[in-house]
Amino acid sequence: MQRLKLKIQLYCGDEIAMGPGKADLLDAITQHGSISAAARAMDMSYRRAWLLVDAMNRCWRQPLVETSPGSAKGGGARLTAFGQAVLNHYRALKDRLQGSSDCPDYQALAAAMLAEPKASQKGDRN
Numbered sequence: 001m002q003r004l005k006l007k008i009q010l011y012c013g014d015e016i017a018m019g020p021g022k023a024d025l026l027d028a029i030t031q032h033g034s035i036s037a038a039a040r041a042m043d044m045s046y047r048r049a050w051l052l053v054d055a056m057n058r059c060w061r062q063p064l065v066e067t068s069p070g071s072a073k074g075g076g077a078r079l080t081a082f083g084q085a086v087l088n089h090y091r092a093l094k095d096r097l098q099g100s101s102d103c104p105d106y107q108a109l110a111a112a113m114l115a116e117p118k119a120s121q122k123g124d125r126n
Helices: 020-032 035-041 046-059 081-102 104-112
Strands: 010-012 015-018 065-068 076-079
Touching: 015 020, 015 046, 020 035, 020 046, 020 076, 020 081, 035 046, 046 065, 076 081, 081 104
Parallel strands: none
Antiparallel strands: 010 015, 065 076
16 A cells, blocks of 8 residues: 655755654653753754754744743743744644645556565666
8 A cells, every 4th residue: 555645844945944853842842841851752862952943943933942041940941822833834734735645646656656666676687
C-alpha cells in the first residue's frame, strides 16, 4: 500500500520558520513548561532547542515563545497567544494537505509506484 506523507516547511528567507520538528518542540514546551524540559523530552540538546526557538522568534512578526529567567524556582517558557495561533494554523494546514491524498494526481502516482523497491540495480546495464 502506498502512502502519502507531506512535510510542510515554511521559510523566512533561508531560515525554516516552521516545520514538523519546530511544531513538535512548541508542543513539548507547552507540555513541559520550559525549553530545557522540552529538549530532554525530545532527546535534544538544550542548545539545539534554544536555537530553534530563537529562529522561530526571529522569523515571525511576534515571538512564538516567551521565557522567564531562571531563579531558585527555575525559569520557564510558554507559547504566546500568537505562538499558539501559528502552531494551530500550521497543524490545520498539515491536516488539510494530508487529507488531499484522494486527488487524481496522487492516485496516478500511487498506481505507478511499486509496493516495495526492486532489488538493487547496481551493475545492471539494461
